[in-house]
Amino acid sequence: MKEYWGSLASILGVLAFCQSLLQVLIPPELRFATLKLFNRIFNMFTSYCYFDITEIDGVNTNELYNAVQLYLSSCVSISGSRLSLTRALNSSAITFGLTNNDTLFDTFNGVTVLWEHIVTQRQAQTFSWRPLPDEKRGFTLRIKKKDKSLILDSYLDYIMEKANDMRRKNQDRLLYTNSRGGSLDSRGHPWESVPFKHPSTFETLAMDPVKKAEIMEDLKDFASGQSFYQKTGRAWKRGYLLYGPPGTGKSSMIAAMANHLGYDIYDLELTEVHNNSELRKLLMKTSSKSIIVIEDIDCSINLSNRKKGSPNNSSSIGRSYCDPEMRSGTGVSSGDEGGNSITLSGLLNFTDGLWSCCGSERIFVFTTNHIDKLDPALLRSGRMDMHVFMSYCSFPALKILLKNYLGSAESDLDEGVLKGLEEVVDKAEMTPADVSELLIKNRRSKDKAVLELLEALKSKAEMKLKSGGCVGEKNLNDVEEEEQEKRALESPKEGCDFEDSVKKEEEDEEKKIK
Ligand SMILES: Nc1ncnc2c1ncn2[C@@H]1O[C@H](COP(=O)(O)OP(=O)(O)OP(=O)(O)O)[C@@H](O)[C@H]1O
Numbered sequence: 240m241k242e243y244w245g246s247l248a249s250i251l252g253v254l255a256f257c258q259s260l261l262q263v264l265i266p267p268e269l270r271f272a273t274l275k276l277f278n279r280i281f282n283m284f285t286s287y288c289y290f291d292i293t294e295i296d297g298v299n300t301n302e303l304y305n306a307v308q309l310y311l312s313s314c315v316s317i318s319g320s321r322l323s324l325t326r327a328l329n330s331s332a333i334t335f336g337l338t339n340n341d342t343l344f345d346t347f348n349g350v351t352v353l354w355e356h357i358v359t360q361r362q363a364q365t366f367s368w369r370p371l372p373d374e375k376r377g378f379t380l381r382i383k384k385k386d387k388s389l390i391l392d393s394y395l396d397y398i399m400e401k402a403n404d405m406r407r408k409n410q411d412r413l414l415y416t417n418s419r420g421g422s423l424d425s426r427g428h429p430w431e432s433v434p435f436k437h438p439s440t441f442e443t444l445a446m447d448p449v450k451k452a453e454i455m456e457d458l459k460d461f462a463s464g465q466s467f468y469q470k471t472g473r474a475w476k477r478g479y480l481l482y483g484p485p486g487t488g489k490s491s492m493i494a495a496m497a498n499h500l501g502y503d504i505y506d507l508e509l510t511e512v513h514n515n516s517e518l519r520k521l522l523m524k525t526s527s528k529s530i531i532v533i534e535d536i537d538c539s540i541n542l543s544n545r546k547k548g549s550p551n552n553s554s555s556i557g558r559s560y561c562d563p564e565m566r567s568g569t570g571v572s573s574g575d576e577g578g579n580s581i582t583l584s585g586l587l588n589f590t591d592g593l594w595s596c597c598g599s600e601r602i603f604v605f606t607t608n609h610i611d612k613l614d615p616a617l618l619r620s621g622r623m624d625m626h627v628f629m630s631y632c633s634f635p636a637l638k639i640l641l642k643n644y645l646g647s648a649e650s651d652l653d654e655g656v657l658k659g660l661e662e663v664v665d666k667a668e669m670t671p672a673d674v675s676e677l678l679i680k681n682r683r684s685k686d687k688a689v690l691e692l693l694e695a696l697k698s699k700a701e702m703k704l705k706s707g708g709c710v711g712e713k714n715l716n717d718v719e720e721e722e723q724e725k726r727a728l729e730s731p732k733e734g735c736d737f738e739d740s741v742k743k744e745e746e747d748e749e750k751k752i753k
Pocket residue numbers: 443444445446483484485486487488489490491492608629671672673675
């Protein structure tokens with residue numbers, strides 16, 4: 240044995256000596272040509288072809304390298320004796336990878352290929368503005384020559400798609416906002432992001448189960464509908480209009496949608512957008528697989544018809560003190576694309592026009608407390624694909640809240656109490672937010688919570704009955720007040736002064752009329 244190792248060492252020594260001798264004797268050009276020739280001869284006789292995917296392509300990072308790395312991490316068996324572990328930024332998951340110069344077999348469409356992760360030391364660099372890493376990394380893919388044309392393109396597409404999916408699954412959702420008012424960050428992005436960790440899901444959402452199932456089905460069809468949208472020539476996007484009184488779960492629904500699909504959310508603050516072209520730029524900087532949200536659309540911009548001075552104009556009702564035009568006193572929106580304000584036509588182009596198609600798989604969600612204040616152009620069929628009414632708490636919704644907050648299933652509750660709740664809940668017109676508050680308050684004592692809730696519902700229903708419908712109007716006023724409070728809180732600087740002056744003007748006018 241000793242002799243064997245001894246002779247092997249001496250052979251290797253001789254080979255190394257020959258190599259260094261050749262390096263000294265043969266000029267680099269000739270060496271390179273010889274190597275090329277050897278490669279050619281080797282390629283003629285081998286039944287494989289090889290593809291190198293380097294980490295850095297010129298000076299840019301090669302997207303394909305990252306995708307292959309992530310994809311292979313799903314094929315690597317955890318039982319492997321040596322693996323590399325990574326945790327990406329904004330990710331809560333750890334991924335396994337091939338270590339240096341490790342190999343792995345993978346099968347795609349019945350064809351087996353070999354991947355090798357090759358890491359070599361980079362030669363000393365001359366001066367560069369962008370220093371490269373010390374190690375040169377790359378993957379080499381080995382495929383049989385006869386299989387190359389069969390699978391190469393589709394295999395690489397598959398890897399890219401799978402890697403994107405994995406990236407999304409591993410990464411925390413992000414919530415983007417354009418609150419910077421048109422200015423860009425150091426990388427030229429107009430959106431700021433924070434990790435999105437809203438706990439709302441379709442399971443916790445209290446609403447009619449049939450309606451809920453319909454929405455979930457619709458979302459599922461949308462997310463898996465790439466070929467359908469392609470076949471029908473439609474842009475791969477969907478619009479939802481969520482409307483209903485405050486506290487009925489519109490924002491919770493958006494969070495549930497994002498959690499269900501694994502999409503990021505872009506919360507578009509229209510009052511921070513100065514004109515239509517800025518709106519377009521914002522849209523272009525959104526990624527696919529995302530939900531673009533405009534909350535309280537009726538009080539975000541001038542929702543007048545696109546034609547100036549249209550008789551159909553509902554703007555004076557829908558306009559808010561948040562509207563920059565109202566603040567500046569111009570009153571009427573230009574409606575021009577290049578104007579210095581954002582218009583309904585700009586918004587429709589954003590959601591519906593040619594610009595809406597830059598990128599794909601996007602959901603637009605608008606919310607409003609007053610659907611009646613929206614311009615018919617926004618409601619026309621094809622604009623918002625689904626109109627979802629978020630109603631006051633119904634009996635099925637109430638049962639979900641009882642389960643969520645008290646852990647009480649229907650069977651756990653006293654039959655009489657349950658019947659009582661069913662009788663009054665619709666008449667009381669209480670929002671799920673109000674019901675939730677009551678349940679949270681008494682969550683330590685289930686019986687007390689349910690009885691108190693029943694009492695609250697009964698008294699609200701009675702009040703409503705006594706006032707013979709006037710409560711409805713009163714409620715509307717309450718809603719109006721609540722909204723104004725909310726807006727003032729959201730944009731105190733913009734809201735207060737202007738609102739006060741408008742109110743004062745209105746009061747003065749009323750006095751004059753009297
Ligand atoms: N349908 C619901 N299911 C479960 N919880 C709800 C529902 N509606 C409201 N809530 C509770 O009330 C809180 C407020 O609800 P949410 O913000 O979703 O209402 P909203 O309709 O968006 O109100 P607004 O019109 O004021 O924006 C939520 O945090 C949630 O806890």
